[in-house]
Amino acid sequence: MSVIGFVGLPGSGKSEAAAVAEDWDIPVVTMGDVIRAECRDRGLDPATEHGRVAQALREENGPAAIAERSLPLIESELEASDTVVVDGIRSDVEVDRFEEAFGDQFRLVCIEAPFEVRKERLDLRGRDAGDEEGGESLEDRDQRELDFGMGAAMERADLTVENTASLEAFRERITEILTEGSR
Template sequence: MLIIGITGMPGAGKSAIYEVAKKYDLPVVSMGDVVRYETKKRGLELNPENVGNTAIKLREEFGNEAIAVACLKYIEEHLKDKDVVIVEGIRSLYEVNYFRKHNPLVLIAIHSSPLTRFERLKIRGREDDSANWEVFVERDLRELGFSIGYAIALADFVVINESSFEDCVNQLDNILKEILNNLEKYKKYNFIYAIPE
Protein backbone atom coordinates (compact mmCIF):
# COMPACT_ATOMS: atom_id res chain seq x y z
CA MET A 1 0.00 0.00 0.00
CA LEU A 2 1.17 3.52 -0.85
CA ILE A 3 0.30 6.36 1.52
CA ILE A 4 -0.01 9.84 0.05
CA GLY A 5 0.57 12.29 2.89
CA ILE A 6 -0.70 15.86 2.90
CA THR A 7 1.06 18.45 5.06
CA GLY A 8 0.75 22.20 5.49
CA MET A 9 0.11 24.86 8.10
CA PRO A 10 -3.43 25.50 9.42
CA GLY A 11 -5.55 27.12 6.69
CA ALA A 12 -3.14 26.26 3.87
CA GLY A 13 -5.88 24.33 2.06
CA LYS A 14 -5.13 20.69 2.93
CA SER A 15 -8.82 19.76 2.78
CA ALA A 16 -8.83 20.42 -0.99
CA ILE A 17 -7.45 16.88 -1.25
CA TYR A 18 -10.94 15.52 -0.44
CA GLU A 19 -12.24 16.96 -3.71
CA VAL A 20 -9.50 15.27 -5.75
CA ALA A 21 -9.64 12.00 -3.77
CA LYS A 22 -13.34 11.61 -4.71
CA LYS A 23 -12.43 11.76 -8.40
CA TYR A 24 -9.98 8.85 -8.01
CA ASP A 25 -12.08 6.97 -5.43
CA LEU A 26 -9.28 7.17 -2.84
CA PRO A 27 -9.95 7.01 0.92
CA VAL A 28 -8.77 9.94 3.06
CA VAL A 29 -7.84 9.63 6.74
CA SER A 30 -7.63 12.95 8.63
CA MET A 31 -5.01 13.24 11.36
CA GLY A 32 -6.78 16.35 12.68
CA ASP A 33 -9.96 14.31 13.12
CA VAL A 34 -7.99 11.86 15.28
CA VAL A 35 -6.86 14.73 17.56
CA ARG A 36 -10.35 16.28 17.68
CA TYR A 37 -11.79 12.83 18.50
CA GLU A 38 -9.27 12.40 21.34
CA THR A 39 -10.08 15.92 22.63
CA LYS A 40 -13.80 15.08 22.83
CA LYS A 41 -13.02 11.66 24.36
CA ARG A 42 -11.21 13.48 27.18
CA GLY A 43 -14.38 15.49 27.87
CA LEU A 44 -12.94 18.76 26.56
CA GLU A 45 -14.66 21.42 24.48
CA LEU A 46 -13.35 21.73 20.92
CA ASN A 47 -11.43 25.02 20.83
CA PRO A 48 -7.89 25.97 19.68
CA GLU A 49 -6.38 25.66 23.16
CA ASN A 50 -7.89 22.27 24.06
CA VAL A 51 -7.19 20.69 20.67
CA GLY A 52 -3.61 22.00 20.74
CA ASN A 53 -3.06 20.77 24.30
CA THR A 54 -4.50 17.35 23.43
CA ALA A 55 -2.05 17.07 20.50
CA ILE A 56 0.81 17.93 22.88
CA LYS A 57 -0.41 15.46 25.56
CA LEU A 58 -0.78 12.64 23.02
CA ARG A 59 2.81 13.20 21.93
CA GLU A 60 3.98 13.31 25.57
CA GLU A 61 2.11 10.07 26.32
CA PHE A 62 2.90 8.08 23.16
CA GLY A 63 5.88 9.82 21.52
CA ASN A 64 6.25 12.30 18.69
CA GLU A 65 4.63 9.94 16.19
CA ALA A 66 1.52 9.36 18.39
CA ILE A 67 -1.04 10.61 15.86
CA ALA A 68 0.55 8.61 13.04
CA VAL A 69 0.34 5.47 15.20
CA ALA A 70 -3.42 5.99 15.66
CA CYS A 71 -3.91 6.71 11.94
CA LEU A 72 -1.96 3.68 10.78
CA LYS A 73 -3.89 1.49 13.21
CA TYR A 74 -7.14 2.80 11.69
CA ILE A 75 -5.82 2.18 8.14
CA GLU A 76 -4.77 -1.39 9.00
CA GLU A 77 -8.17 -2.11 10.55
CA HIS A 78 -10.41 -0.48 7.93
CA LEU A 79 -8.47 0.07 4.68
CA LYS A 80 -5.93 -2.76 4.44
CA ASP A 81 -7.30 -3.90 1.06
CA LYS A 82 -6.63 -0.48 -0.54
CA ASP A 83 -3.66 0.08 -2.83
CA VAL A 84 -3.46 3.83 -2.10
CA VAL A 85 -4.62 5.76 0.99
CA ILE A 86 -4.38 9.51 1.56
CA VAL A 87 -3.48 10.78 5.04
CA GLU A 88 -4.38 14.44 5.46
CA GLY A 89 -2.73 16.57 8.14
CA ILE A 90 0.80 15.19 8.66
CA ARG A 91 2.47 17.56 11.10
CA SER A 92 5.99 16.32 11.66
CA LEU A 93 8.98 14.49 10.31
CA TYR A 94 8.48 11.96 13.12
CA GLU A 95 5.12 11.07 11.56
CA VAL A 96 6.63 10.91 8.07
CA ASN A 97 9.30 8.51 9.36
CA TYR A 98 6.75 6.39 11.25
CA PHE A 99 4.60 5.93 8.16
CA ARG A 100 7.66 5.15 6.03
CA LYS A 101 8.82 2.46 8.46
CA HIS A 102 5.58 0.63 7.65
CA ASN A 103 4.58 1.76 4.14
CA PRO A 104 6.00 3.82 1.30
CA LEU A 105 4.83 7.43 1.60
CA VAL A 106 4.81 10.31 -0.89
CA LEU A 107 4.46 13.70 0.79
CA ILE A 108 2.61 16.68 -0.71
CA ALA A 109 2.94 20.07 1.00
CA ILE A 110 0.31 22.75 0.51
CA HIS A 111 1.71 26.20 1.23
CA SER A 112 0.00 29.56 1.74
CA SER A 113 1.19 32.79 3.36
CA PRO A 114 0.21 33.52 6.99
CA LEU A 115 -2.14 36.36 6.04
CA THR A 116 -3.95 34.22 3.44
CA ARG A 117 -4.29 31.40 5.96
CA PHE A 118 -5.53 33.71 8.73
CA GLU A 119 -8.26 35.13 6.45
CA ARG A 120 -9.31 31.61 5.43
CA LEU A 121 -9.51 30.40 9.03
CA LYS A 122 -11.68 33.38 10.01
CA ILE A 123 -14.12 32.41 7.24
CA ARG A 124 -13.92 28.66 7.95
CA GLY A 125 -14.73 29.13 11.63
CA ARG A 126 -14.19 25.55 12.80
CA GLU A 127 -14.20 25.10 16.61
CA ASP A 128 -10.40 24.97 16.78
CA ASP A 129 -9.91 28.02 14.49
CA SER A 130 -9.50 31.55 15.80
CA ALA A 131 -10.32 35.00 14.42
CA ASN A 132 -7.69 36.44 16.78
CA TRP A 133 -4.25 37.10 15.24
CA GLU A 134 -2.33 36.37 18.48
CA VAL A 135 -4.09 32.99 18.91
CA PHE A 136 -3.44 32.23 15.21
CA VAL A 137 0.29 32.96 15.67
CA GLU A 138 0.40 30.83 18.86
CA ARG A 139 -1.11 27.94 16.92
CA ASP A 140 1.40 28.39 14.08
CA LEU A 141 4.30 28.33 16.54
CA ARG A 142 2.91 25.21 18.25
CA GLU A 143 2.65 23.49 14.84
CA LEU A 144 6.23 24.50 14.02
CA GLY A 145 7.27 23.09 17.41
CA PHE A 146 5.98 19.67 16.23
CA SER A 147 8.55 19.97 13.35
CA ILE A 148 5.96 20.56 10.61
CA GLY A 149 8.47 22.91 8.95
CA TYR A 150 10.76 19.95 8.22
CA ALA A 151 7.88 17.98 6.72
CA ILE A 152 6.91 20.91 4.47
CA ALA A 153 10.52 21.58 3.42
CA LEU A 154 11.18 17.90 2.62
CA ALA A 155 7.92 17.24 0.75
CA ASP A 156 8.09 15.44 -2.59
CA PHE A 157 5.60 17.86 -4.18
CA VAL A 158 4.56 21.42 -3.26
CA VAL A 159 1.29 23.20 -4.07
CA ILE A 160 1.35 27.00 -3.74
CA ASN A 161 -2.20 27.90 -2.72
CA GLU A 162 -2.56 31.66 -2.89
CA SER A 163 -5.40 31.99 -5.39
CA SER A 164 -8.61 30.04 -5.94
CA PHE A 165 -9.80 26.73 -4.53
CA GLU A 166 -10.09 25.49 -8.14
CA ASP A 167 -6.43 26.28 -8.77
CA CYS A 168 -5.40 24.29 -5.67
CA VAL A 169 -7.61 21.37 -6.75
CA ASN A 170 -6.10 21.43 -10.27
CA GLN A 171 -2.54 21.38 -8.91
CA LEU A 172 -3.41 18.46 -6.61
CA ASP A 173 -5.14 16.66 -9.47
CA ASN A 174 -1.98 16.90 -11.62
CA ILE A 175 0.16 15.58 -8.74
CA LEU A 176 -2.19 12.67 -8.03
CA LYS A 177 -2.21 11.77 -11.74
CA GLU A 178 1.60 11.71 -11.72
CA ILE A 179 1.70 9.48 -8.62
CA LEU A 180 -1.06 7.09 -9.73
CA ASN A 181 0.47 6.73 -13.22
CA ASN A 182 3.85 5.83 -11.67
CA LEU A 183 2.84 3.79 -8.62
CA GLU A 184 5.79 1.39 -8.78
CA LYS A 185 8.26 4.30 -8.72
CA TYR A 186 6.56 5.90 -5.71
CA LYS A 187 6.19 2.62 -3.83
CA LYS A 188 9.96 2.88 -3.25
CA TYR A 189 9.51 6.07 -1.17
CA ASN A 190 10.40 4.65 2.23
CA PHE A 191 13.57 6.60 3.09
CA ILE A 192 13.87 7.85 6.66
CA TYR A 193 15.29 11.22 7.72
CA ALA A 194 17.48 11.64 10.78
CA ILE A 195 15.75 14.32 12.84
CA PRO A 196 17.90 17.05 14.40
CA GLU A 197 17.55 17.14 18.20
Protein backbone atom coordinates in the same frame (compact mmCIF):
# COMPACT_ATOMS: atom_id res chain seq x y z
CA MET B 1 -0.31 0.88 -3.24
CA SER B 2 0.25 4.56 -2.56
CA VAL B 3 -0.02 6.63 0.62
CA ILE B 4 0.01 10.38 0.02
CA GLY B 5 0.48 12.62 3.03
CA PHE B 6 -0.37 16.31 3.15
CA VAL B 7 1.56 18.72 5.36
CA GLY B 8 1.18 22.48 5.71
CA LEU B 9 0.44 25.25 8.14
CA PRO B 10 -3.16 26.04 9.15
CA GLY B 11 -5.20 27.46 6.27
CA SER B 12 -2.75 26.34 3.58
CA GLY B 13 -5.26 24.04 1.86
CA LYS B 14 -4.81 20.57 3.37
CA SER B 15 -8.53 20.10 3.98
CA GLU B 16 -9.36 21.23 0.46
CA ALA B 17 -6.77 18.78 -0.94
CA ALA B 18 -8.38 16.03 1.14
CA ALA B 19 -11.78 17.03 -0.25
CA VAL B 20 -10.41 16.59 -3.77
CA ALA B 21 -9.31 13.08 -2.81
CA GLU B 22 -12.77 12.31 -1.47
CA ASP B 23 -14.28 13.61 -4.74
CA TRP B 24 -12.20 10.93 -6.48
CA ASP B 25 -13.32 8.27 -3.97
CA ILE B 26 -9.83 8.08 -2.49
CA PRO B 27 -10.07 7.36 1.25
CA VAL B 28 -8.74 10.06 3.58
CA VAL B 29 -7.40 9.44 7.06
CA THR B 30 -7.41 12.73 8.94
CA MET B 31 -4.93 12.77 11.79
CA GLY B 32 -6.92 15.54 13.46
CA ASP B 33 -9.82 13.09 13.79
CA VAL B 34 -7.61 10.95 16.03
CA ILE B 35 -7.07 13.98 18.27
CA ARG B 36 -10.76 14.96 18.23
CA ALA B 37 -11.70 11.41 19.26
CA GLU B 38 -9.19 11.56 22.13
CA CYS B 39 -10.68 14.90 23.21
CA ARG B 40 -14.12 13.31 23.38
CA ASP B 41 -12.70 10.26 25.23
CA ARG B 42 -11.26 12.67 27.83
CA GLY B 43 -14.55 14.56 28.11
CA LEU B 44 -13.06 17.68 26.51
CA ASP B 45 -14.38 19.94 23.75
CA PRO B 46 -12.33 19.36 20.56
CA ALA B 47 -13.06 22.93 19.42
CA THR B 48 -11.14 24.43 22.33
CA GLU B 49 -8.87 21.61 23.55
CA HIS B 50 -7.53 20.18 20.27
CA GLY B 51 -4.06 21.72 20.55
CA ARG B 52 -3.66 20.88 24.22
CA VAL B 53 -4.73 17.25 23.71
CA ALA B 54 -2.45 16.88 20.67
CA GLN B 55 0.45 18.02 22.79
CA ALA B 56 -0.58 15.77 25.70
CA LEU B 57 -0.80 12.71 23.44
CA ARG B 58 2.73 13.35 22.19
CA GLU B 59 4.04 13.91 25.73
CA GLU B 60 2.31 10.80 27.08
CA ASN B 61 3.02 8.41 24.19
CA GLY B 62 5.96 9.89 22.29
CA PRO B 63 6.21 12.25 19.32
CA ALA B 64 4.86 9.64 16.86
CA ALA B 65 1.75 8.93 18.95
CA ILE B 66 -0.79 10.35 16.52
CA ALA B 67 0.87 8.68 13.53
CA GLU B 68 0.85 5.39 15.45
CA ARG B 69 -2.88 5.74 16.11
CA SER B 70 -3.45 6.58 12.43
CA LEU B 71 -1.58 3.57 11.02
CA PRO B 72 -4.36 0.99 11.63
CA LEU B 73 -6.85 3.33 9.96
CA ILE B 74 -4.58 3.74 6.92
CA GLU B 75 -3.88 0.01 6.69
CA SER B 76 -7.58 -0.74 6.89
CA GLU B 77 -8.32 1.65 4.02
CA LEU B 78 -5.52 0.10 1.94
CA GLU B 79 -7.33 -3.25 2.07
CA ALA B 80 -9.97 -1.82 -0.29
CA SER B 81 -8.12 0.99 -2.05
CA ASP B 82 -4.85 1.37 -3.93
CA THR B 83 -4.36 4.94 -2.71
CA VAL B 84 -4.99 6.52 0.69
CA VAL B 85 -4.49 10.16 1.64
CA VAL B 86 -3.23 11.15 5.09
CA ASP B 87 -4.36 14.66 6.00
CA GLY B 88 -2.60 16.66 8.67
CA ILE B 89 0.94 15.40 9.18
CA ARG B 90 2.55 17.63 11.80
CA SER B 91 6.15 16.52 12.28
CA ASP B 92 9.24 14.93 10.82
CA VAL B 93 8.84 12.12 13.38
CA GLU B 94 5.44 11.34 11.86
CA VAL B 95 7.02 11.37 8.41
CA ASP B 96 9.64 8.90 9.69
CA ARG B 97 6.89 6.60 10.98
CA PHE B 98 4.97 6.64 7.71
CA GLU B 99 8.14 6.08 5.68
CA GLU B 100 8.98 3.16 7.95
CA ALA B 101 5.50 1.67 7.49
CA PHE B 102 5.07 2.29 3.74
CA GLY B 103 8.57 2.77 2.33
CA ASP B 104 8.76 4.14 -1.19
CA GLN B 105 4.98 3.96 -1.44
CA PHE B 106 4.71 6.99 0.85
CA ARG B 107 4.85 10.47 -0.73
CA LEU B 108 4.73 13.71 1.20
CA VAL B 109 3.13 16.78 -0.36
CA CYS B 110 3.66 20.18 1.26
CA ILE B 111 0.96 22.76 0.70
CA GLU B 112 2.05 26.36 1.20
CA ALA B 113 0.35 29.73 1.21
CA PRO B 114 1.44 33.12 2.62
CA PHE B 115 0.36 34.07 6.14
CA GLU B 116 -2.12 36.77 5.05
CA VAL B 117 -3.80 34.41 2.56
CA ARG B 118 -4.09 31.69 5.21
CA LYS B 119 -5.43 34.17 7.78
CA GLU B 120 -8.11 35.38 5.38
CA ARG B 121 -9.17 31.80 4.61
CA LEU B 122 -9.38 30.89 8.27
CA ASP B 123 -11.28 34.06 9.10
CA LEU B 124 -13.83 33.13 6.41
CA ARG B 125 -14.13 29.66 7.96
CA GLY B 126 -14.41 31.13 11.45
CA ARG B 127 -11.33 29.15 12.52
CA ASP B 128 -9.12 31.96 13.85
CA ALA B 129 -11.23 33.39 16.63
CA GLY B 130 -8.25 34.80 18.47
CA ASP B 131 -7.52 34.95 22.16
CA GLU B 132 -10.31 37.41 22.93
CA GLU B 133 -12.89 34.68 22.29
CA GLY B 134 -10.93 31.87 23.94
CA GLY B 135 -9.44 30.54 20.71
CA GLU B 136 -5.89 30.53 19.44
CA SER B 137 -4.58 33.19 17.09
CA LEU B 138 -3.11 32.05 13.80
CA GLU B 139 0.32 33.12 15.00
CA ASP B 140 -0.06 30.87 18.06
CA ARG B 141 -1.38 27.98 15.97
CA ASP B 142 1.54 28.33 13.54
CA GLN B 143 4.01 28.35 16.42
CA ARG B 144 2.41 25.29 18.04
CA GLU B 145 2.59 23.40 14.74
CA LEU B 146 6.20 24.46 14.16
CA ASP B 147 7.06 23.38 17.72
CA PHE B 148 5.75 19.91 16.88
CA GLY B 149 8.30 19.74 14.03
CA MET B 150 6.12 20.75 11.11
CA GLY B 151 8.83 22.94 9.56
CA ALA B 152 11.17 19.94 9.38
CA ALA B 153 8.39 17.82 7.90
CA MET B 154 7.61 20.47 5.28
CA GLU B 155 11.27 20.58 4.27
CA ARG B 156 11.19 16.81 3.63
CA ALA B 157 8.28 16.97 1.20
CA ASP B 158 8.65 15.15 -2.09
CA LEU B 159 6.60 17.88 -3.72
CA THR B 160 5.48 21.40 -2.78
CA VAL B 161 2.28 23.00 -4.03
CA GLU B 162 1.93 26.77 -3.79
CA ASN B 163 -1.74 27.42 -3.06
CA THR B 164 -2.00 31.05 -4.09
CA ALA B 165 -3.94 30.87 -7.33
CA SER B 166 -7.62 30.11 -7.80
CA LEU B 167 -9.40 27.30 -6.01
CA GLU B 168 -9.99 25.66 -9.39
CA ALA B 169 -6.26 25.72 -10.22
CA PHE B 170 -5.40 24.26 -6.80
CA ARG B 171 -7.97 21.47 -7.16
CA GLU B 172 -6.63 20.66 -10.65
CA ARG B 173 -3.05 20.42 -9.32
CA ILE B 174 -4.11 18.16 -6.44
CA THR B 175 -6.04 15.97 -8.89
CA GLU B 176 -2.86 15.58 -10.97
CA ILE B 177 -0.89 14.54 -7.88
CA LEU B 178 -3.55 12.08 -6.76
CA THR B 179 -3.91 10.45 -10.16
CA GLU B 180 -0.11 10.15 -10.48
CA GLY B 181 -0.02 8.56 -7.02
CA SER B 182 -2.64 5.97 -7.86
CA ARG B 183 -0.73 4.62 -10.84
